[in-house]
Amino acid sequence: MLEQGGAVSQEKILYKKGERLWTKEEFTERLKEVGHSFYHDKHPFHTAMHQGKLSREQIRGWVANRYYYQKSVPIKDAAILSNLPSRELRREWIGRIIDHDGTQAEEGGIEAWLQLGEAVGLSREEVVREDRVVPSVRFSVDAYVHFARTKPWIEAVASSLTELFSPDLISKRIKVLERLYPWIDSAGMDYFQNRLTQAPQDSDIALKLVLIYCQTPEDQRRAVEALRFKCDVLWAQLDAIEKAYPLKSD
Amino acid sequence: MLEQGGAVSQEKILYKKGERLWTKEEFTERLKEVGHSFYHDKHPFHTAMHQGKLSREQIRGWVANRYYYQKSVPIKDAAILSNLPSRELRREWIGRIIDHDGTQAEEGGIEAWLQLGEAVGLSREEVVREDRVVPSVRFSVDAYVHFARTKPWIEAVASSLTELFSPDLISKRIKVLERLYPWIDSAGMDYFQNRLTQAPQDSDIALKLVLIYCQTPEDQRRAVEALRFKCDVLWAQLDAIEKAYPLKSD
Numbered sequence: 001m002l003e004q005g006g007a008v009s010q011e012k013i014l015y016k017k018g019e020r021l022w023t024k025e026e027f028t029e030r031l032k033e034v035g036h037s038f039y040h041d042k043h044p045f046h047t048a049m050h051q052g053k054l055s056r057e058q059i060r061g062w063v064a065n066r067y068y069y070q071k072s073v074p075i076k077d078a079a080i081l082s083n084l085p086s087r088e089l090r091r092e093w094i095g096r097i098i099d100h101d102g103t104q105a106e107e108g109g110i111e112a113w114l115q116l117g118e119a120v121g122l123s124r125e126e127v128v129r130e131d132r133v134v135p136s137v138r139f140s141v142d143a144y145v146h147f148a149r150t151k152p153w154i155e156a157v158a159s160s161l162t163e164l165f166s167p168d169l170i171s172k173r174i175k176v177l178e179r180l181y182p183w184i185d186s187a188g189m190d191y192f193q194n195r196l197t198q199a200p201q202d203s204d205i206a207l208k209l210v211l212i213y214c215q216t217p218e219d220q221r222r223a224v225e226a227l228r229f230k231c232d233v234l235w236a237q238l239d240a241i242e243k244a245y246p247l248k249s250d
Numbered sequence: 251m252l253e254q255g256g257a258v259s260q261e262k263i264l265y266k267k268g269e270r271l272w273t274k275e276e277f278t279e280r281l282k283e284v285g286h287s288f289y290h291d292k293h294p295f296h297t298a299m300h301q302g303k304l305s306r307e308q309i310r311g312w313v314a315n316r317y318y319y320q321k322s323v324p325i326k327d328a329a330i331l332s333n334l335p336s337r338e339l340r341r342e343w344i345g346r347i348i349d350h351d352g353t354q355a356e357e358g359g360i361e362a363w364l365q366l367g368e369a370v371g372l373s374r375e376e377v378v379r380e381d382r383v384v385p386s387v388r389f390s391v392d393a394y395v396h397f398a399r400t401k402p403w404i405e406a407v408a409s410s411l412t413e414l415f416s417p418d419l420i421s422k423r424i425k426v427l428e429r430l431y432p433w434i435d436s437a438g439m440d441y442f443q444n445r446l447t448q449a450p451q452d453s454d455i456a457l458k459l460v461l462i463y464c465q466t467p468e469d470q471r472r473a474v475e476a477l478r479f480k481c482d483v484l485w486a487q488l489d490a491i492e493k494a495y496p497l498k499s500d
Contacts, residue, residue, distance in 0.1 A: 074340060075332055082328035082399070087351040087360050090324060094347060101337035101344070110337050149332070 019217050027211060030224050031158075035165040038231035043238040048247050050172060052180030056121065059181060061245040063113075063120050064132035069237060070113040072141045074100040076148040076156075083153040092205050099198050109198075112191035119188020136240030144233045151226070154213045158223035159230040161210065163203035170195050269467050277461060280474050281408075285415040288481035293488040298497050300422060302430030306371065309431060311495040313363075313370050314382035319487060320363040322391045324350040326398040326406075333403040342455050349448050359448075362441035369438020386490030394483045401476070404463045408473035409480040411460065413453035420445050 022030060040046060045062070048054055054062070077096045084090045102108025117127040126132070148156040170192045177184055177192075214220045272280060290296060295312070298304055304312070327346045334340045352358025367377040376382070398406040420442045427434055427442075464470045 071337075074337065078328050078332035078334075078340070081347070082325055082332055084328075087321075087324065087358070090328070090347065090351050091353060094344070094351070097331070097340065097344060101340050103341060108337070 040234040079148040116188040119185035140236040155226040158226040290484040308495040329399040366438040369435035390486040405476040408476040413449040
């Protein structure tokens with residue numbers, strides 16, 4: 001599934017056992033290397049999106065499928081919340097759920113994603129009914145929720161660190177969608193605009209926790225693996241979306 | 251464990267299968283009957299407390315053990331949150347977690363319970379270390395958290411309905427503690443004062459959900475069983491506390 005250049009040798013570095021404890025700088029660097037190699041910004045479907053090559057149907061398929069991920073994020077975060085060992089940690093985490101679910105006063109990320117759906121020409125009802133969501137998208141997202149429920153909380157926190165890499169991708173995406181897909185109603189961009197400020201705040205907290213609570217080489221290795229797992233979750237979604245909405249060969 | 255008058259015949263009524271769907275009024279009445287028969291206000295330890303018969307050590311033992319329950323409540327509620335099927339439902343539930351954990355601006359129920367600990371002469375450190383928490387208190391509370399994690403969400407919601415009965419008990423308790431245990435610093439009463447307004451709001455929402463989402467006789471029966479289970483959880487805690495801090499015979 002993940003046939004990228006350098007992936008195998010990268011893995012050897014990442015998963016070698018018996019290493020000494022990395023310094024915080026080395027550990028942060030290892031985490032960032034995971035993103036550099038495996039984050040879904042390099043997936044062919046994203047590459048095609050950012051080159052303006054996707055059809056309306058492909059954009060719609062991506063938005064409709066990705067809804068299943070969006071709606072599962074607060075479920076995942078509530079699972080992590082329930083596994084956090086103190087109220088101080090829960091206080092730092094609970095805002096993520098509110099960001100996605102919203103409040104009576106202010107709608108959140110799920111609503112913003114539904115508005116993106118409308119902006120690309122999907123009815124709210126068909127997105128919510130999940131008509132277009134393909135099984136492999138469901139399976140990968142469900143695997144992520146299951147991971148958050150069942151793994152030690154610090155690994156679940158580490159798995160969220162793809163947010164270290166998302167602001168770069170999202171800021172490019174906003175420009176790409178506006179310039180290369182002018183038929184998309186710009187009212188649908190709120191989700192991405194909001195994530196530009198939310199994601200760095202979230203990843204600051206998550207990285208702080210991972211650096212504090214991973215105290216052994218094994219902890220550090222597992223955090224790196226958790227982040228790699230999360231990259232796989234995102235990558236697998238795009239694989240499934242590409243399969244359902246194939247790219248044209250050049 | 252639950253040797254109360256009428257318990258056996260009550261159970262026969264509650265658990266008889268094949269019944270027709272209860273009306274909302276009948277269903278609410280069945281739920282209230284569970285509280286009438288099995289809520290822990292009738293436990294000998296609470297009876298003795300409300301008669302002013304507990305020693306300082308017994309009050310301290312109760313507060314110190316009950317801390318384990320208090321600290322587990324937001325964990326339980328986050329588990330329910332993670333099982334709720336929509337953002338609308340999560341929005342209604344998330345406030346419970348904030349009530350207990352607090353925010354940077356306002357401390358919550360766990361902090362208030364620690365202040366109650368100080369008011370009865372326990373250091374914050376010994377409460378947090380859980381020195382006095384006896385295994386059976388841990389087991390019963392852990393059973394409650396496990397129930398919330400693993401049962402259908404509506405049963406977990408139903409199990410929270412002991413809050414239908416808590417305002418009566420708590421309003422009596424505030425007066426009892428102030429009058430019969432004047433050595434307790436009144437600054438420790440905030441937890442109970444806050445619950446007098448929070449519990450009715452919480453039980454209103456939970457009862458509304460249970461009445462809406464329990465659509466078959468089997469659903470209704472399970473909701474009643476869930477509430478009975480929760481009563482057992484509370485009762486078992488007092489059994490364990492009474493065993494560790496025995497009541498004097500009259």
